[in-house]
Amino acid sequence: MRTSVEIVDIQTGKPVAAELFDDVTLAHFLVTQEKWRPLVIEAAQALHRASGGTSTSIPRHWHWDWTQKEADLRMLAVSFFGIEVEGDLQGIIKLLNVGYPCRIPAQAGLDSIYIDYVETAPWNNKVMTEALGQQRKYGAVGVRLVEAAVQRSIEEGFHGRVTLHSLPTSESFYLEVCGMTAVERDAKKQTLLWCEFTPDQARQFLGED
């Protein structure tokens, strides 16, 4: 599947044509290694220097090693979506369609699409581009990837129910921008916040209500 969508050029504020696709391959993961990772490292180092710190860790929410997920490409319960502008990868998401039933009492036990991993290119992130002294490129990449998760949920017959464990730094995105429900801190998952879309919330997120 490849479909045309629009995202936003941050510099002009105008819509820009993008392609959302699900035929993600190892080659896309390699792009994240070759093009994203050096910038993430550079931004992390710039911030460490600016803060006078000596840490050698990239903040956990900044970058995943997507090549480690290569085996997942062949699993039926797993799907990936990517988003490109003129052939350049702007964001990538990994979804699971089994194993994560909903927890909100009204929909407890019902199937959901679980967002396992998601990342946008460093040039689309405000904190990283500011650390690098560069201009941001595109906005709404994360929104489009979450939209893909909702659409996959609808396609699977889950009516837009989407779940995830949010990292602390991403909670405002999922709660305020997407409008998900903060259900509970999950003691089994590093006390990360378990968030859910109900079908109504998913429709609201899509701008349908």
Add this chain to the structure above:
Amino acid sequence: MKFSNNREWLKKKAEAEDGCFVSVGGLITRLGQAEGVAAAKPTRSAFVRLLQLARRERGLSWEQFAVKVGVPLEELVTVELDESFIPKPRTVFNLARFLRISEKKLMALSGLLIPKDAAFNEEAVLFAARSESVEKLSPEEHRALEEYIRFLSEQ
């Protein structure tokens, strides 16, 4: 799948997303790991030997090999000469496809991934050790060596 074409919605969402992190997921990525410094030397030796033998088995020069695989010659030569050099993922990907072997295993061998299985390292050491040639130089190797030593001897 139907995606929204409502530009007002898009604009509003883009503004709201600005400045947010969107990541979810698990583990910390260490800087050192990200920079590839954790490459295991035994596997690197095996990686270099594998490339050498694969090239020779096909009767190709490094130049011809680089063209066939679709990777920069300079990078191939650096891989062979510099044990600490970590090749680009794309290069290893192309090599794996050309050699028809697992991309993931070749990445581990090259130092791009850290193998979790101890047996993987042991096999790599054995291969590197067993594949080291004890034969005398072929006439071509002898000639190339002489020519290069002559070149190096010139002032």
